[in-house]
Amino acid sequence: MKVVVTGGAGFIGAHLTRALLARGCEVVVVDDLSSGVRSNLTGLPVKLVMGSVTDRELMEEACVGAGSIVHLAERPSVERSLLDPMATHHVNATGTLTVLDVAQRSETHAVIVSSSAVYGDRAAAADHGGGGGGGVVEACAETDPPRPNSPYAASKLAAEGYALGHRTSFGLPVLVARLFNVYGPYQSVRHAHAAVIPSFIDAALRGRPLTVHGDGRQTRDFTYVGAVAELLAEAACRRLTHPGPVNLALGTRTNLLSLVGHLEVVLGCRLDVEHSAPRAGDIRDSRASTAVMRSLFGGVEGQELRAGLAATAHWYRARLHESAGGAARATVIRR
Ligand SMILES: NC(=O)c1ccc[n+]([C@@H]2O[C@H](COP(=O)([O-])OP(=O)(O)OC[C@H]3O[C@@H](n4cnc5c(N)ncnc54)[C@H](O)[C@@H]3O)[C@@H](O)[C@H]2O)c1
Numbered sequence: 001m002k003v004v005v006t007g008g009a010g011f012i013g014a015h016l017t018r019a020l021l022a023r024g025c026e027v028v029v030v031d032d033l034s035s036g037v038r039s040n041l042t043g044l045p046v047k048l049v050m051g052s053v054t055d056r057e058l059m060e061e062a063c064v065g066a067g068s069i070v071h072l073a074e075r076p077s078v079e080r081s082l083l084d085p086m087a088t089h090h091v092n093a094t095g096t097l098t099v100l101d102v103a104q105r106s107e108t109h110a111v112i113v114s115s116s117a118v119y120g121d122r123a124a125a126a127d128h129g130g131g132g133g134g135g136v137v138e139a140c141a142e143t144d145p146p147r148p149n150s151p152y153a154a155s156k157l158a159a160e161g162y163a164l165g166h167r168t169s170f171g172l173p174v175l176v177a178r179l180f181n182v183y184g185p186y187q188s189v190r191h192a193h194a195a196v197i198p199s200f201i202d203a204a205l206r207g208r209p210l211t212v213h214g215d216g217r218q219t220r221d222f223t224y225v226g227a228v229a230e231l232l233a234e235a236a237c238r239r240l241t242h243p244g245p246v247n248l249a250l251g252t253r254t255n256l257l258s259l260v261g262h263l264e265v266v267l268g269c270r271l272d273v274e275h276s277a278p279r280a281g282d283i284r285d286s287r288a289s290t291a292v293m294r295s296l297f298g299g300v301e302g303q304e305l306r307a308g309l310a311a312t313a314h315w316y317r318a319r320l321h322e323s324a325g326g327a328a329r330a331t332v333i334r335r
Contacts, residue, residue: 001237003020003069004028005020005029006031013029014036015229016229017044019230027046028062029048031048032053034075037188054091059098060106063103063106064106068239069108071096071113073091079279081151081152081155088151088155089154092155096163104166109173110175111236114156114159114178116179116283116286116288117156118153120146120153120283139251140288175242175246176242178246180286181220182223183309184226185225201313204267209271209272212260213278214275219253219284220255220259221254224303228248244292247290252302253285262306263313265306266309
């Protein structure tokens with residue numbers, strides 16, 4: 001089966017492409033390389049179509065004969081969306097609508113990848129609703145009302161709405177997957193998402209203090225990328241569809257201070273922490289309810305956090321050595 005992966009040169013795309021190839025699929029990647037890099041696909045037998053998902057003609061051509069499109073491409077980051085909401089809307093909402101339209105006309109299945117950002121800050125909502133605050137925030141269930149609190153989150157919710165609308169209006173076989181905090185090799189440290197695990201590991205390996213925004217007691221449902229890639233590959237190959245969004249995460253809860261503790265064990269050293277102001281649009285607690293996912297996919301095996309962190313740290317350490325070696329070689333050549 002031919003599968004088109006938009007954003008396939010990015011972090012999750014690099015893993016998904018490998019998972020699809022391992023299942024015997026033909027993979028075509030559409031990526032404008034705005035945050036992804038060609039080297040994430042080095043040595044893989046895939047076709048890379050360079051361009052934007054907002055380019056209808058390019059998408060139509062890439063999708064000829066495809067059995068499924070997994071749509072990962074997006075303009076990332078809450079911060080960037082605060083600076084330029086229209087640009088975020090253009091790629092994330094209009095770009096997704098373009099993908100859906102092409103999928104519908106070419107009778108292709110689609111997986112639209114969304115984000116837990118659509119749930120918004122449930123802790124703040126509970127406080128305002130007289131919940132008393134301080135209590136344990138329930139896991140995010142797909143039936144909970146979305147509360148986007150940034151243009152980024154609103155753009156992802158719009159994308160979900162278009163996808164489910166296409167399912168109802170045109171019978172498009174589509175799955176909307178909400179990812180939580182995914183981590184692992186190939187995640188860029190310089191990414192606009194500025195994800196916490198790569199930032200922490202990078203600082204630790206360079207002997208710098210770890211910057212924690214706020215008090216560090218905010219919690220996340222960290223999911224190792226391997227499980228996410230397998231679930232997305234399975235969704236594409238089985239052409240899975242569902243009438244509502246589906247959380248793809250493991251339902252775990254880890255606060256940032258305990259994440260630092262796990263990293264200390266994995267790296268075998270003490271790590272210094274510096275606290276800075278909380279980030280605008282940040283979410284206090286985020287954890288997935290996994291019942292719908294398990295009903296669709298059965299038993300989902302995740303990576304235990306410390307093992308996932310060890311594999312991730314190993315990858316970053318190798319990259320750091322490579323770039324240090326490269327810099328040293330460059331110095332030698334200059335002399
Ligand atoms: N990484 C996470 O923790 C996380 C969490 C929740 C949701 N997600 C979702 O997963 C998807 C992939 O995220 P990622 O972490 O791999 O990000 P990423 O930035 O590494 O990958 C996105 C890819 O899309 C490409 N891209 C951007 N704009 C494009 C455009 N207009 N046309 C074509 N390609 C374009 C980028 O070059 C990049 O390769 C996103 O939709 C994101 O919302 C990720």
